[in-house]
Amino acid sequence: MKFSFSWLVALLAGLAVLVGYFVPILGWLQELVVQVAVLLASFALLAGIFNLLGVHWNRVDTGKPGSGYSILLVFSFIIPLITAGLDFWFSGRPMGYWTLWAFRYIQVPVEASLFALLAVTLSYAAARMLSRRLDIPGLVFFVTIFLVLLLTSPYISVFLTQFGLGGVRNLFTQVLAAGGTRGLLLGVALGTIATGIRILMGVDRPYG
Template identity: 25%
Template sequence: MKTRVPIFITAFVGIFMILKFFVVTPWVSAVADELVQWGVITLAFAIILGVLNLAKINLKAVVERKTDWPYKAILLFGMVFMMSVGGFQWHLDMRAEEALSALTALEASGAAPAAVAAAVAASGEAQARAATNIFNFAFTRIYTPLSATMYSLLAFYVASAAFRAFRAKNLHATLLLVAAVLVMIGRVPVGGLLQVDLSDGTIWRPLVWIQDWLMTWPNAAGQRAIQMGAAIGMIATGLRVIFGIERPYLKG
């Protein structure tokens, strides 16, 4: 029961989904789509487990006054805060939707213009309320700047990692370094400053051209082959999992 049944489920469902890829019979696609929906819903339910894990670990730290416990309290506050304002937003959106469907119904029934105008106003007000409230504030003023700034740390890290790693220690490292430097320069307007007049009157920008060539040919070849290898590895791994040859999560 504990391992046999799951192995069977994985194999059966996996093979069915592979079949679905080749077979265009409507009921097969319908069943497969339904299975995907089940998967998506199961994943959504699992989020409860994740949130509980986060809450448990941090609550314990706060209760036991472990190192950095005030920060863990901030984390818990942020979580509860966002859940509550999210719920509030949901409520407002439902209201706006109700107002809107009331308006549509009213229009369809051919009610008096004054009544329709009132409904339009009510609907507009509900929409506006849903659009401007604490949830949007939290989203645009807390969530967005934090995520955009975290992302933008990369601008600094590409510089520091390049400085450290691009050293001509051997042939491989030198190729990496040369390709990176050429592409970096050829990509920005500075690279276009170097110009050569060809005999037929056209202007040739060598750095831009080399950048373009590197990206179109050697880079495309490398990317293509790495992707092909990865696809083969993916087939191997996927089939190992589906056939139950590798099933670390069922060994307990």
């Protein structure tokens, strides 16, 4: 195992947080490390924002292909700053009227529209699935989609509920899906433990 300073820092930080769970007396150490981590994460967010702005500004400056999109990104970055400045100047809050206006009428509709396309795309993919993969798993997947979507529909659920078949939807969403999700969560938990141990041991060094 190659010794490195970054590994030493990661080891000490991890041990400090872990010890804080089992030894309440050393909670202060856990607090210290977590506060430092939050602070670094905040600066990391800022660093990421400025890095992204610099990259696209460089692309605009050099006139590389696709620089128009970079101009749009820079412009989108500048507009919230202006609105926030105006809100702060006039209302004393960085998130005032203009900022919420832009958020409500620009950002939310854009993201909602993109998410709505997902519904169309998923529907089309489900319809084309049988032409691309005509086998048992494909058929099972296709039937499952159809039933969940159909049972989710308020019309169908209400109809079934009226006939005492409301539990059919719960069978899919709370039994089958929940069972699979529990398994996934257990796997995630075990994976998290293993990853934490590996990081503490220096086997995995995602920090470089």
